[in-house]
Amino acid sequence: MGPLVVLAALSVVGGFIPFGHYVSSDRQVMAMHMNMSIAVTASVVSFAGIMLAMWLYRRPSAVPAQIAGSLGSLYQSAKNKFYIDEIYMGVTKKVLFGGIATPVAWFDRHIVDGTMNAIANLTARISSVIKGMQSGQVQQYAVGFVVGVLGLVVIFIYWLKF
Amino acid sequence: MNMLLLLLIIPALTVGGLLFSNGKRLPRMVAAVGMSLQFAAACYLVLAYLQERAAGNTAEMLFTSSYEWFKYLNIRFDLGVDGVSVSLILLTAIVTLAGVFISWRVEDLAKEFFVSLILLATGVFGFFISIDLFSMFLFYELAVIPMYLLIGIWGSGPREYAAMKLTLMLMAGSAFLLVGLLGLYFYSANAADQHTFNLLEIARGGIPIEAQRLFFPLTFVGFGVLGALFPFHTWSPDGHASAPTAVSMLHAGVLMKLGGYGCFRVAIFLMPEAAAEMSWFFIILTGSCVIYAATHAILQTDLKYINAYSSVSHCGLVLFAILMLNETALTGAVLQMISHGLMTALFFALIGMLYERTHTRIVQEMGGLLKVLPFISAVYVIAGLASLGLPGLSGFVAELSIFVGAFEHPDVFHRVWTILAVSAIVVTAVYILRVVGVMLMGPIKEPAYAALPGAFWYEKTGALLLILPIVGMGLLPLWLADMIQFSLIPLLRALGVG
Numbered sequence: 001m002g003p004l005v006v007l008a009a010l011s012v013v014g015g016f017i018p019f020g021h022y023v024s025s026d027r028q029v030m031a032m033h034m035n036m037s038i039a040v041t042a043s044v045v046s047f048a049g050i051m052l053a054m055w056l057y058r059r060p061s062a063v064p065a066q067i068a069g070s071l072g073s074l075y076q077s078a079k080n081k082f083y084i085d086e087i088y089m090g091v092t093k094k095v096l097f098g099g100i101a102t103p104v105a106w107f108d109r110h111i112v113d114g115t116m117n118a119i120a121n122l123t124a125r126i127s128s129v130i131k132g133m134q135s136g137q138v139q140q141y142a143v144g145f146v147v148g149v150l151g152l153v154v155i156f157i158y159w160l161k162f
Numbered sequence: 163m164n165m166l167l168l169l170l171i172i173p174a175l176t177v178g179g180l181l182f183s184n185g186k187r188l189p190r191m192v193a194a195v196g197m198s199l200q201f202a203a204a205c206y207l208v209l210a211y212l213q214e215r216a217a218g219n220t221a222e223m224l225f226t227s228s229y230e231w232f233k234y235l236n237i238r239f240d241l242g243v244d245g246v247s248v249s250l251i252l253l254t255a256i257v258t259l260a261g262v263f264i265s266w267r268v269e270d271l272a273k274e275f276f277v278s279l280i281l282l283a284t285g286v287f288g289f290f291i292s293i294d295l296f297s298m299f300l301f302y303e304l305a306v307i308p309m310y311l312l313i314g315i316w317g318s319g320p321r322e323y324a325a326m327k328l329t330l331m332l333m334a335g336s337a338f339l340l341v342g343l344l345g346l347y348f349y350s351a352n353a354a355d356q357h358t359f360n361l362l363e364i365a366r367g368g369i370p371i372e373a374q375r376l377f378f379p380l381t382f383v384g385f386g387v388l389g390a391l392f393p394f395h396t397w398s399p400d401g402h403a404s405a406p407t408a409v410s411m412l413h414a415g416v417l418m419k420l421g422g423y424g425c426f427r428v429a430i431f432l433m434p435e436a437a438a439e440m441s442w443f444f445i446i447l448t449g450s451c452v453i454y455a456a457t458h459a460i461l462q463t464d465l466k467y468i469n470a471y472s473s474v475s476h477c478g479l480v481l482f483a484i485l486m487l488n489e490t491a492l493t494g495a496v497l498q499m500i501s502h503g504l505m506t507a508l509f510f511a512l513i514g515m516l517y518e519r520t521h522t523r524i525v526q527e528m529g530g531l532l533k534v535l536p537f538i539s540a541v542y543v544i545a546g547l548a549s550l551g552l553p554g555l556s557g558f559v560a561e562l563s564i565f566v567g568a569f570e571h572p573d574v575f576h577r578v579w580t581i582l583a584v585s586a587i588v589v590t591a592v593y594i595l596r597v598v599g600v601m602l603m604g605p606i607k608e609p610a611y612a613a614l615p616g617a618f619w620y621e622k623t624g625a626l627l628l629i630l631p632i633v634g635m636g637l638l639p640l641w642l643a644d645m646i647q648f649s650l651i652p653l654l655r656a657l658g659v660g
Binding site: 104120 | 331393395454458
């Protein structure tokens, strides 16, 4: 109860604090205007709402039930907060989690990350294939050298026509 | 002696001291003293910088010096700082000191751990104080290599895989970067008609547009890999998840900022025409990254993976903002680097604290922790609120500047991508509030959790070191924004918008 009283008291006087003088994006005082028509309309509507609620619910009566019955689906949807919670849950669970995040996660794990892993695996595989070339056997290197030189000779004589 | 050299000498002396410290307790004391001195030096640098500017010094870079390394190729070690680098140096000092406190309990090879951690930080400090491409590259490599050891030795889970993946991908990025930097060097010319690595001399001489078209993408991608540029971001979630707490803090908090800073300081500053021509392509990549990584985060159940994907999204936003090429968005980009550095380091610190107590990082296995761990939980909520951009905290200032700057572009392309990037805020709110709801609220999930010990003094110190600047930046952002904006003038002039 105590904190609520403090908050209520502060909310009454909070509007008189000139925030425009203290909060600014460019060190300039922010010009703030009061729109009387909006302020008065909003205050009157909310005050009328409070009064109406007090009249309806202060003492037990059959009037609220009668009004609720006559309003039908309008009352039901208002009672269920216009189904905002259900819409929110539907959008979050079905659209965001199921429709967007799940395919995104699959794409990231299998395609993007999979490509990186495939490059690494390919490098390792190529390495395992060609590492045999570095056998340390001089005879094998000599054969490679001679074949290479002969290949170059053929290219220079028959293809490049030197 | 140039005061910037202190930022290298203090960590070097700390590493020297660590090499002679044996036992379990002495290394952490030496590391804490060394990094406290480093933090003091960074604070002094900020004050000295502000004092110089207040005295009317309008030079592009302050506290400059130049030391010869290799005369034949005109390789020098050029030092200097502006408002952007000074603020990032302060961020690095804060995160490193907080990281030392958070690692207070590391007992396995404590000396080697702190040596690697401080070497990593030294690389970052060196990178931010360098104004020549050669030294920047050298320090960049120095910062990356200790990561391999830190994850491979002190990490958890599939640590060898994560360490290897991170190192190989960042090294591949370095290869792109090296070609880009060498290209800049060979197309540069200083007043004496020599090739130069000095950033200011290259900017003054200019790079031909044909060369810019070739080297801008190489440099941007090279730095972008470290800044988690889509689709080269996959090293980041695995690396963060396997790294020990302080390393995740330093990596996500500071090391990833090297990517954004490099894109801003090198790629865009030295090649502004190519940046303007090619920005559309990278805006698509970075804008996608922002929303893509955020949506990926909401499916994760491991706290470290959630924060890692969140980091990819936030760092994508930094690159996105840089590519907007205007003052407001660029200011926002630097603010976001600082804000994200603090937030993500704090997140990883808190995840480490929770893991040490509950031995799980799976959100659904925890519940009701606010009742038993009030300090850690409350700080987690504040960090979460900063991450989703609540006014009064650092994330709001940074993200608002970015989105306002991005929306200043009147064309449909920029506006569509800005709207897509903005929508990531909603997704961020989903994964942050979901974690807060499941993990911190409700009944206590395990009876054993009721006996969990609260935060220790060193954990509180580490957390407070990070949370105070988050709140400070949120409430008093103008002094920082002014410092950054003044330093953007040369870049905006190069872009033809200032």
